[in-house]
Amino acid sequence: MSDDLLTPRLRLSRPSPADLDAVHAINADSRVWTHFPSLRHRELATTVAMMERWERSWNEAGLGSSVVRLRSTGDVIGNGGCTLLGGEVWNVGYRIAADHHGHGYATEVAGAAIERARAIDPDRPVIAFLVEHNHASARVAEKLGLRLVHRGPDAGNHDPSVMRLVYADRDLTAEQLAATLR
Template identity: 75%
Template sequence: MNDDLLTDRLRLTRAVPSDLDEVFAIQSDPRVWTHYPSLRHTDPAQTVEMMERWGRSWTEAGLGSWVARLRDTGAVVGNGGCTLLGGEVWNIGYRISAEHHGRGLATELARAGVARAREIAPERPVIAYLVEHNSASARVAEKLGLELVHRAPDAGNPDPSVIRLVYADRPLTSAQLGAALQ
């Protein structure tokens, strides 16, 4: 199976080292981290680590995050896909550049990730792991048909008032929920 994928508007490809600058530009933009500013990348080394995690997911699970480019221009507009957490669940995640928010690209990217995860290992649940005040991500999870299965304080968050939500495509076992909350 080819790792790359075309959607209506996006070309999704595995990250390569030459993608670093464009991915870092998105990951370091405070406008895309308004819901969790402490996770914003401030050093390209953080983005390199993230891209290496994607690569490990591709190697270990046959799926990971892609770099998302507009099909018509080739411009990098984000990243995302499904990565395996704890060997138990597919975690759908994405980050779209601030200039492209509100155009449905996150949903398009997320749908592609979920479809591929279900091709590779349909027995694994698909989850979305997000903070409660990120209502845009909650809407994407709901568009994917995921339902809220967990709501609790976000352990380890520098802001103790933040609530963590887990959406899933089915009920989760305690081991699956534990993998989601690692």
């Protein structure tokens, strides 16, 4: 099975060191972090650490987050996919460049990644976790057939009023839920 995933408009590819600058530029843009500004990548080291987590997931589980390119141009417009979280669940996530918001790319990326995750390990649940005020991500999770299975305080958030939502494709065990809350 090739690491690349193709959708009608996108190519999702396993990241390489050559992708670092493009991935960092997207994750450093405050416009993609309006729902959680403190997570914006202010230093390149933050992006390096994120990409290292993706690579561990690729190595351990055969799947991790990908670099998202437009098939028509090859331009990098984001990152996303399913990454193994806590050895328990597939965590679907994405970050799309602000100039490409509103075109359904997040749903396209996440849908393709979920399909691949289920092909690799259909017994492992697929989850999406997000902060409650990120309504766009909640809509994507629901479009993908995930349902809300948990609502609680977002541990470690500098704002104690922020709630974390966990969406999943099935009921989660206590261990699986715990993996999403770390």
